[in-house]
Amino acid sequence: MATTAPISVNHLFPEISQRLVALLRSLGSAEWHLPTLSSRRCVKDVAAHLLDGSLRRLSLQRDDYLPSKGSGEPRPGETLLDFLTRLNGEWETAARRLSPQVLCALIEWADEELARFFPTLDPNGKAQFSVAWTGESVSLNWMDLAREYTEKWHHTQQVFEATARPSTIAERRLFYPCLDVFMRALPYTFRHVTAPQGSTVAVKITGEAGGAWSVTRIGASWLLAAGESVSPTARFTIDQNDAWKLFTKRLDRAEAIRRFPSIRIEGDGVLGSQVIDMVAVMA
Numbered sequence: 001m002a003t004t005a006p007i008s009v010n011h012l013f014p015e016i017s018q019r020l021v022a023l024l025r026s027l028g029s030a031e032w033h034l035p036t037l038s039s040r041r042c043v044k045d046v047a048a049h050l051l052d053g054s055l056r057r058l059s060l061q062r063d064d065y066l067p068s069k070g071s072g073e074p075r076p077g078e079t080l081l082d083f084l085t086r087l088n089g090e091w092e093t094a095a096r097r098l099s100p101q102v103l104c105a106l107i108e109w110a111d112e113e114l115a116r117f118f119p120t121l122d123p124n125g126k127a128q129f130s131v132a133w134t135g136e137s138v139s140l141n142w143m144d145l146a147r148e149y150t151e152k153w154h155h156t157q158q159v160f161e162a163t164a165r166p167s168t169i170a171e172r173r174l175f176y177p178c179l180d181v182f183m184r185a186l187p188y189t190f191r192h193v194t195a196p197q198g199s200t201v202a203v204k205i206t207g208e209a210g211g212a213w214s215v216t217r218i219g220a221s222w223l224l225a226a227g228e229s230v231s232p233t234a235r236f237t238i239d240q241n242d243a244w245k246l247f248t249k250r251l252d253r254a255e256a257i258r259r260f261p262s263i264r265i266e267g268d269g270v271l272g273s274q275v276i277d278m279v280a281v282m283a
C-alpha cells in the first residue's frame with residue numbers, strides 16, 4: 001500500500017473537451033433540453049456551466065482580470081456554496097440566450113486556450129483556487145487542475161447519460177483519474193470521526209476503471225493511501241458507475257443506499273457508512 005501521489009492530467013484536457021464537443025454537436029434540438037442528474041439543469045445548462053468554468057479561469061488566472069467590485073465576490077453573509085450556486089445560476093440563465101451552435105464553438109475555443117495555458121503552470125506552485133472539498137485552504141496547481149478535470153469529466157458524463165448516448169469517456173484512461181482525484185476528499189470526510197489508532201477504512205470501486213484506496217487513523221488525522229488494504233476495520237465497495245454519481249451528489253445515507261444498490265459495507269458499519277458522506281464537488 002502506497003501513500004497517494006500527485007496526479008498529472010494536463011494531457012487529458014484536450015481529449016475530454018473533444019469528446020464533449022463531438023457529443024454536443026451530435027444532439028438534436030430536443031436533446032439539448034433533456035434533464036440531467038442535476039435536478040435543476042438540463043443538458044444545455046450543463047454545457048453552459050462548463051463553458052463558464054473555462055472562461056472564468058482564463059479571465060481570472062491567465063489574464064489576471066478581476067471583475068468589478070460586487071460582481072465576483074460573496075455578498076455579506078453569503079456562504080461559499082451559496083455564492084457559487086448564485087454565480088452558476090446567473091451564468092446559466094444568461095446563456096439560455098445562446099444557440100447550441102454558439103455554445104459548441106465557444107466551448108471548443110475556450111478549452112483549446114486552457115489546454116495551451118495549463119502546461120505553463122508550475123505543478124507544485126500555489127494554486128489561485130484552493131480545493132475546498134479536500135479541506136485545503138491552499139492547494140498546489142496540480143490538485144487544482146485535477147479538480148478541474150473531475151468537473152469536466154463528470155458533467156460530460158451527465159450529458160451522455162441524459163441523452164442515452166454510449167459514453168466515450170468511460171474507458172479507464174479517462175475515467176480512473178477522475179475517481180482517483182475524488183478519493184482525495186476521503187481524509188476530509190473523516191475529519192470529525194474518532195476511532196482507535198490504526199483504524200482503517202478501505203474503499204473499493206469495482207469495474208474496469210476502478211481501484212482501491214484507504215484512510216487510516218494516525219494521530220489526530222486520517223491518512224489516505226492507494227492500493228488494497230489487508231484486514232481493514234471497515235470495507236466500502238461500490239460500482240464505478242454508481243461511484244461518480246454518489247461522490248458528486250449530496251444525499252443522506254438512506255437515500256444513497258436506496259439509489260445505489262451496488263454499495264456494500266463490511267466490518268464496522270458505522271465507520272464504513274461515513275464514506276457515503278463524501279462529496280467531491282462544491283456546487
